[in-house]
Amino acid sequence: MDAMRDPHYAGMVASMPQNTFVEALHLLSPGYFIDPYREIHRPLHPSTVQAKGYKSLKSICDDFINNIAAIVQLRQSAGNYLGLAEYTHLLDCARSIGNAVVADRIWYGMKESEVHPDVQCYNYYMEAKVWDGAYTGREKYNLRMTPFAYRKRRFVDPNEGWQGYGAAGRSVRKEVLDIFNEMTEAGYQGNEATFVNVILACGRVGHLRGIKNVLKTAWNVNVDALLAEPDNSKLPPAMTYNPSSPLHPSSRLLFTVAHVLGTNNKIPAALRTIEFISHAYSLPVPERVWLELFERAFVLSRPRFGPDAKRNAKGKVPYDLLTGMFQTMTSTPYNVRPTVQIHHMLAKTAWDRDRLSEFLHHMRAAYNLLNETQQERKKARYIIEEYLCALHTRTNSMQRNETLQSSSLANAVHNYDILRLHTAQQTMIMERLARLLVINNRWTGRNNPVWERCLLPRAVEEWQDFLPESFVYHTRGGLVQFCGKTQWGEAYVNYHDRVPSQSRVTGDPGADGEVDGKEQREVDDDFFWERCRWAFSSVDFDNPPLNRLFWGCGAPRFGDAAGDAE
Numbered sequence: 001m002d003a004m005r006d007p008h009y010a011g012m013v014a015s016m017p018q019n020t021f022v023e024a025l026h027l028l029s030p031g032y033f034i035d036p037y038r039e040i041h042r043p044l045h046p047s048t049v050q051a052k053g054y055k056s057l058k059s060i061c062d063d064f065i066n067n068i069a070a071i072v073q074l075r076q077s078a079g080n081y082l083g084l085a086e087y088t089h090l091l092d093c094a095r096s097i098g099n100a101v102v103a104d105r106i107w108y109g110m111k112e113s114e115v116h117p118d119v120q121c122y123n124y125y126m127e128a129k130v131w132d133g134a135y136t137g138r139e140k141y142n143l144r145m146t147p148f149a150y151r152k153r154r155f156v157d158p159n160e161g162w163q164g165y166g167a168a169g170r171s172v173r174k175e176v177l178d179i180f181n182e183m184t185e186a187g188y189q190g191n192e193a194t195f196v197n198v199i200l201a202c203g204r205v206g207h208l209r210g211i212k213n214v215l216k217t218a219w220n221v222n223v224d225a226l227l228a229e230p231d232n233s234k235l236p237p238a239m240t241y242n243p244s245s246p247l248h249p250s251s252r253l254l255f256t257v258a259h260v261l262g263t264n265n266k267i268p269a270a271l272r273t274i275e276f277i278s279h280a281y282s283l284p285v286p287e288r289v290w291l292e293l294f295e296r297a298f299v300l301s302r303p304r305f306g307p308d309a310k311r312n313a314k315g316k317v318p319y320d321l322l323t324g325m326f327q328t329m330t331s332t333p334y335n336v337r338p339t340v341q342i343h344h345m346l347a348k349t350a351w352d353r354d355r356l357s358e359f360l361h362h363m364r365a366a367y368n369l370l371n372e373t374q375q376e377r378k379k380a381r382y383i384i385e386e387y388l389c390a391l392h393t394r395t396n397s398m399q400r401n402e403t404l405q406s407s408s409l410a411n412a413v414h415n416y417d418i419l420r421l422h423t424a425q426q427t428m429i430m431e432r433l434a435r436l437l438v439i440n441n442r443w444t445g446r447n448n449p450v451w452e453r454c455l456l457p458r459a460v461e462e463w464q465d466f467l468p469e470s471f472v473y474h475t476r477g478g479l480v481q482f483c484g485k486t487q488w489g490e491a492y493v494n495y496h497d498r499v500p501s502q503s504r505v506t507g508d509p510g511a512d513g514e515v516d517g518k519e520q521r522e523v524d525d526d527f528f529w530e531r532c533r534w535a536f537s538s539v540d541f542d543n544p545p546l547n548r549l550f551w552g553c554g555a556p557r558f559g560d561a562a563g564d565a566e
Helices: 007-015 018-027 035-041 046-052 057-077 084-097 100-112 119-130 137-141 147-153 172-185 192-204 208-219 223-228 251-263 267-280 287-301 319-329 340-352 356-393 397-404 407-439 450-462 525-535
Strands: 471-475 478-482
Touching: 007 057, 018 057, 018 084, 035 057, 035 407, 046 407, 057 084, 084 100, 084 119, 100 119, 119 172, 119 192, 172 192, 192 208, 192 251, 208 223, 208 251, 223 267, 251 267, 251 287, 267 287, 287 319, 287 340, 319 340, 340 356, 340 407, 356 397, 356 407, 356 525, 407 450, 407 471, 450 471
Parallel strands: none
Antiparallel strands: 471 478
């Protein structure tokens, strides 16, 4: 990407043979530039990302698509024409960021260039429509279909958070069906991805009958019959397909069923349908499907408030369903390893029910996962340190440039960048849990002093690295206020430059993730790289890929930036 965007290489990009350009363009894939960040940003609220100073997912997507557009424009300005391979990749990029406007422009460009799309192009175009705006901003919190959501999505000029796919007069279902009809008129037969997109389009507007019709027509899966009859042997068998058939289902269909029925408030139907499809086609239920099911069930378990609370509570599931689902997915044969997000959701459920021991169990389990990620990040950082030492000690400029421009260094930085953001994500979740822990004053009942006199001081001591120095909590006798240098909403809630961790609490056998004192802990990465600027003064950190080491809130406010890099 850096080379193809460099003005020095503009002539080479414009003049290279088409097959060479296509191969280079395909290397600039969403799987590298978008997908990892999309997954990491999913549980993070945009305002939290902004407060912490990290780059938003929308900015990452915009930079990626703008860079791709600039490369293509450079190619076209030299008189080169784009073929089917180029347009397919461009639609794949639009699909990955969930941008229907970009997809429309690419599609119209294909038509003007008289390039005929294939099934893959149609599928990418439909997918861009059904996921339009669903990954970035507050839109990702508005995927559930309710009467309120339908009203919001039918507006011609919708409010922020509802500006992606539409309903009623701007129905995404109608758009996708028009694309599907155009594809069939062109003589193409749909595959699994095609019907998955049609199912999603129906689900986006709450058209449950359309979802059921597609499942029945393509795979002979009758959702209503499945709910009425728990015995699979008494039901009509699913459609038989050769494993090489384009309609043979995969985990993609399982995820779609979990997502579309979950967002349409039908968790029991989603569980039963997935179980039937998995059994009929001998498909293992992957971790991604279980996590989607669990998230949708969690959303439906939350209490609803406001004047529209009764209708928004449609499809509500009990808290015990989450516990049962957690036990099922973590047991044989599924053996899904819970993520920090799963523990966060279970901890919030325990918080709603004032179950302190259960809350702390999931909070400590989440911290253990964070600690593992921190160790992986540490190993990835050591690899980059070795490159920096080599760059710092080499006096031959040719050797330095060779090291700096090596693919191995770029891959090391990219791997570290993903782990670093993953660590930041999990740290932010731990801060959420720490805040929930101290603001609940009903853990031991309303008139029991044990919480405020004994348990709360221990909690503050154990999780002090995830709490700001300034916060308040209510007691039976009044308000207790801590005054310090940091508060909620700042990039760093603790006032030191060490890796935040769980602290040892004397006499508490439940604090199983304790570590030694702060003086033995490593410098956190944001501070570490600033000190590296001084320690490796001969290295140019402003050039790629080393400039990726200084993102987000990289300029520390505490300590001596010129100190020794550890």
